[in-house]
Amino acid sequence: MYLYHKLGALIILLLFIGPGMLTAERVGEDPAAYVEDPPRSEDSEPGVKTVFFITHADEFDRTLGRVLSYEDGGGLRILRWNYCFQPFRAWGLYFEFAEGWTDGRFAGYLSRFREEGFRNLLYVDLTECDHGYSGR
Amino acid sequence: MLSQTAGSPLDLMSLDPWLSWYGYLRDGMINLTRRFADDMDGFAIDRLDRCPSLQESVWAAQLLDEVRAASAVPDLRYVMNSLQDAEHQGFLASRAEFVGSDGVPMGEMDGWIARYLELAQYASLKTPYLVPQLDDAAPADSEASYRLMLSENGFVFFDDRELYLGMMERIFPEAIH
Numbered sequence: 489m490y491l492y493h494k495l496g497a498l499i500i501l502l503l504f505i506g507p508g509m510l511t512a513e514r515v516g517e518d519p520a521a522y523v524e525d526p527p528r529s530e531d532s533e534p535g536v537k538t539v540f541f542i543t544h545a546d547e548f549d550r551t552l553g554r555v556l557s558y559e560d561g562g563g564l565r566i567l568r569w570n571y572c573f574q575p576f577r578a579w580g581l582y583f584e585f586a587e588g589w590t591d592g593r594f595a596g597y598l599s600r601f602r603e604e605g606f607r608n609l610l611y612v613d614l615t616e617c618d619h620g621y622s623g624r
Numbered sequence: 625m626l627s628q629t630a631g632s633p634l635d636l637m638s639l640d641p642w643l644s645w646y647g648y649l650r651d652g653m654i655n656l657t658r659r660f661a662d663d664m665d666g667f668a669i670d671r672l673d674r675c676p677s678l679q680e681s682v683w684a685a686q687l688l689d690e691v692r693a694a695s696a697v698p699d700l701r702y703v704m705n706s707l708q709d710a711e712h713q714g715f716l717a718s719r720a721e722f723v724g725s726d727g728v729p730m731g732e733m734d735g736w737i738a739r740y741l742e743l744a745q746y747a748s749l750k751t752p753y754l755v756p757q758l759d760d761a762a763p764a765d766s767e768a769s770y771r772l773m774l775s776e777n778g779f780v781f782f783d784d785r786e787l788y789l790g791m792m793e794r795i796f797p798e799a800i801h
Contacts, residue, residue: 538779539796540753551784557800558792564799569703571668583652591659598663607665609703610656614649614684615674616634 540567543606556604570606572598582617636674639683646683650690657695666701667691672716673706673725681713688719710743717746724753724781730769733776755781758788767791 541555558566585594598608637645653667669688675681692700704720707713717723723743728736733756740752756769770791773780782792793800 537774537796538751538753539792540779540781541784542781543784551786551789554789554793555784558796559799559801562798564796566799582648583656595660595663598660602663607701608663609666609668609701610660610664611668611670612649612653613670614639614687615637615671615680617637617645619633619635 536563536565538565538567540569541606543570543601544573552601552604568604568606570598570601570608571611572608573611636676639675639680639687641683641686646687650687653691654694654696657691657697657700661696664697666697666703666721668703668705669720670705672704672713673708675708675713678712681708681716685716685719688716692719704747707740707743709739710746714743714746717743720747722749722751722753723747724755726755726781727757728754728773729757730772733773737776751779753779753781755783758783760787763787763791767794771795 539558541558543552543555555568558564560566601608639646639649641647657664672681672684675684688702692702701721702719704716704723706725707717707723710717723746724740725736733754736754740754744750744752754773756766756773758766758769760766766788770780770782774795782788
């Protein structure tokens with residue numbers, strides 16, 4: 489009988505803590521559980537300089553042509569990534585457009601960058617927020 | 625909210641899934657993928673060095689996974705700025721296309737490069753990007769920093785503002801076609 493009580497208590501304990509143990513929400517969980525062993529590097533070539541371009545949608549018309557004049561070769565590798573800080577620059581309006589921007593206008597900019605071989609990334613700051621918003 | 629940065633209008637926010645900031649970010653990011661699914665590739669995630677604890681970093685990973693799972697963008701990419709050392713945030717770097725940091729002071733370059741090289745081994749692209757600390761008011765110093773970083777290492781992030789494109793053209797004149 490004592491054994492049954494102990495077994496019952498153990499099952500109840502597992503029912504309570506078991507699901508939590510399977511989530512990422514517990515302090516002290518081993519982050520290694522989130523990642524496999526790092527793969528070997530395959531993209532580094534000795535002597536080759538890698539240059540990423542960071543761009544700004546609001547600078548688009550003035551500078552894109554100059555960025556596009558750079559090409560791979562001669563010991564240089566160019567990677568084109570378009571970081572869209574604008575129009576998400578104002579923290580207080582985190583996911584809202586600045587005045588004058590619409591979905592259609594913004595999609596048009598993104599599409600143009602795509603046509604030129606860029607990949608488009610929208611900027612998000614995960615850990616900081618404008619005091620005006622966070623205090624709401 | 626965890627704390628307020630002294631003298632700054634920015635607050636350091638908790639990513640606790642039970643608090644409002646987590647839901648605000650998750651819903652906002654997912655919404656963006658639905659509105660711009662045909663034209664965006666992912667998110668540039670910044671300020672992960674501000675995660676003040678392992679728990680906050682784990683919550684950040686959970687958030688990124690939730691957004692990716694619900695994303696309307698196939699194969700949603702993350703690139704991540706400002707990560708901490710691999711031993712603390714390698715599991716976050718493993719979710720990234722590439723990792724890096726902006727504004728590395730030249731005096732600290734050696735240490736940062738070693739740390740980011742290690743961290744980048746977890747990302748898809750094994751080359752981290754770093755950019756020297758730039759000073760628009762002292763372009764000669766900024767250009768010297770770029771040259772030093774490129775002479776010592778093979779990766780850098782260039783800004784497309786006029787000031788910095790001019791530096792790029794002086795440093796790599798042979799690359800212009």
